[in-house]
Amino acid sequence: MQLGTRGTVLLVDDEAMIRQATEKWLQMAGLEVISASSAEQALPYLSEDFRGILLTDVKMPGMSGLELMQVAHERIPDLPVILITGHGDIDMAIQAMREGAYDFIEKPFVPERLVETLLRACEKRSLMIENLRLQSNLAARSGLDAKVIGISPAIQRMKRELLSIADMDTNVIIYGETGSGKELVAQSLHEFSERKNKRFVPINCGAIPEHLIESELFGHEAGAFTGAAKRRIGKFEHADGGTLFLDEIESTPAHLQIKILRALQEGQIERLGSNQSIPVNIRVIAASKADLREDENFRQDLYYRLNVSQLFLPPLRERPEDVPLLFMHYVNQAASERDKTSRQLSTQDERILRSHLWPGNVRELKNIAIRYALDNRVGLADLINGQQSLIAFEDVDHKPLPLAIQVAAFEEDVIKRALERHQGNIKAVMDELDLPRRTLNQKMMKFGLNRSDYLD
Structure with missing residues (x-):
């Protein structure tokens, strides 16, 4: 062609x-x-x-x-x-x-x-x-390409940087929006490092109650506090020789940041209720949604201890060419796990995938792909529209998108729904939305909408 x-x-x-x-x-x-x-x-x-x-x-x-x-x-x-x-x-x-x-x-x-x-x-x-x-x-994908899927320049650049620092055995901070795949990248750093044969130990610092997180990280002796019936090994000790992944590290309480800094500086920890120092040899990978250097609640000395290397994960809306590839990966995976035939994308489905802004990033895409794979009766547009209310509750701390992007997304959705209701009848859409033909044509071209996709 x-x-x-x-x-x-x-x-x-x-x-x-x-x-x-x-x-x-x-x-x-x-x-x-x-x-x-x-x-x-x-x-x-x-x-x-x-x-x-x-x-x-x-x-x-x-x-x-x-x-x-x-x-x-x-x-x-x-x-x-x-x-x-x-x-x-x-x-x-x-x-x-x-x-x-x-x-x-x-x-x-x-x-x-x-x-x-x-x-x-x-x-x-x-x-x-x-x-x-x-x-x-x-x-055809293998190695890192099979694990971190994407062909866009932004994701290819990130993968090159990942491979260059994987074997450096330095602490790393990964920056990325909620749901962008920070833990997957941290796992990849571990698997392509010399520590790959040891443990990769993840912990979400923002998901553990403040009164429990110190015990989770450093462990405790029996009787160290009410309810501590027996000794418990913490994540630092459990990760010895391998990699410790501290997700949402920005939510760590100030008093605990001091203990993490000391553990990194001295290479040893103490369990709660014990005076014995335990040496640990770990690589720490931290992840954050926001720039830790600009966070006044985050200790700068800990920031500099962690910030030996950095990786930045681009959000899905900045790499639309990766979306169909990622989506089909999760569709195939879900179908294979349940012994089903993999569902194929239609032309309109692919347009919807590329035009959606994915505020929940890869996490949102994966959830929709699984549902798309398992229920042939539901269209992709309905799945995406139904997901928005979930994102609003799940991701309340997500930085709001710029007004222009939100307005454009709303405008596109209104035109799509009108085209669906009137089965591609342009005159009926013009009347409903009170738009001149030229304006409607320009907006349809802007959003990649094709009348033929909505014909009965």
């Missing part, structure tokens, strides 16, 4: 005048056309590398259009094939559709209807190719 075209059509017709006229109509509609005067002449184009669709007359000297369709489907199983039929061939064309033809056009045909059918077929073909590309991309 050439750059700027709306698709590629392999046109097969033995009548030169019809073939030449059809070719001109299709080119005027923005389609790339490959012409052949016989089925035999068309066969060399039908290889695995062919990315277009097939439009063929049925009755031709030598190999017929039906025979050509059979050969085409043997080589490219899901290739959309549109048949051009005479008036007396309708029954035969209907039978051909049962055998896998995409559609048929009866002679004499209306050029506009032909073009509309071909564009739909090209879009379907493009979707098939994109799904195959995503599946192939996922299957």
Whole structure:
């Protein structure tokens, strides 16, 4: 498919005048056309590398259009094939559709209807190719690429930085929004380091009550406090030789920050209720949503002890090209775990994925992907819209998005819903939203909305 075209059509017709006229109509509609005067002449184009669709007359000297369709489907199983039929061939064309033809056009045909059918077929073909590309991309990944999925420049840069500091055995701070995958990156740092054969011990400092977190980190002796019936090994000691991941470290109480600093400086800890020092050899990876240097509640001496290396995780809204790949990864994973056939993305689904702002980042995407994989009855738009109320409660401390982004998201959603209600009827949408045709067209182009996706 050439750059700027709306698709590629392999046109097969033995009548030169019809073939030449059809070719001109299709080119005027923005389609790339490959012409052949016989089925035999068309066969060399039908290889695995062919990315277009097939439009063929049925009755031709030598190999017929039906025979050509059979050969085409043997080589490219899901290739959309549109048949051009005479008036007396309708029954035969209907039978051909049962055998896998995409559609048929009866002679004499209306050029506009032909073009509309071909564009739909090209879009379907493009979707098939994109799904195959995503599946192939996922299957070919290994090492860090299989663990931290993404092809965007931002995520590729982050992965290069990760590999460069993995073996440095220094403390690291990972910055990223809620749900962006900070623990996954911390695990990757551990797995690509010399400590990989030892433990990776994660703890969420913001999820543990203040009166328990000291015991969680440093452990305690029996009788150290009410309820301490027996000795408990803390996370620092449990991670000895490996990596300790302190998520949401910004929420750590001030008095505990002093003890963490001392443990890092001296390389030893004391359990609660004990005077015995215990040496520990660990690498600490901390994670935070906000810049710790600017946090007046966070000790600067601890910040500098941790901030030997830094990694920044870009939010999903800044890497939309990664979203379909990530989404299909979680869809395939959920389907495989439950022995189900993996559900494929539609063209509209992919547009929705790329245009959504993902305030909950990868955590939100994963939740929706699992539900999408397990329930074929629910559309992606409904899943995403239903997720928003959950995010509002789960992520109350998330930094609000800029007003312009929120307004654009709301505007896009209103137009989408109007298109769905009126099944792509532009005039009805204009009337409901009180918008001039030109303004509506501009907004639909801005948000990547296509009327044909909403036709009944």
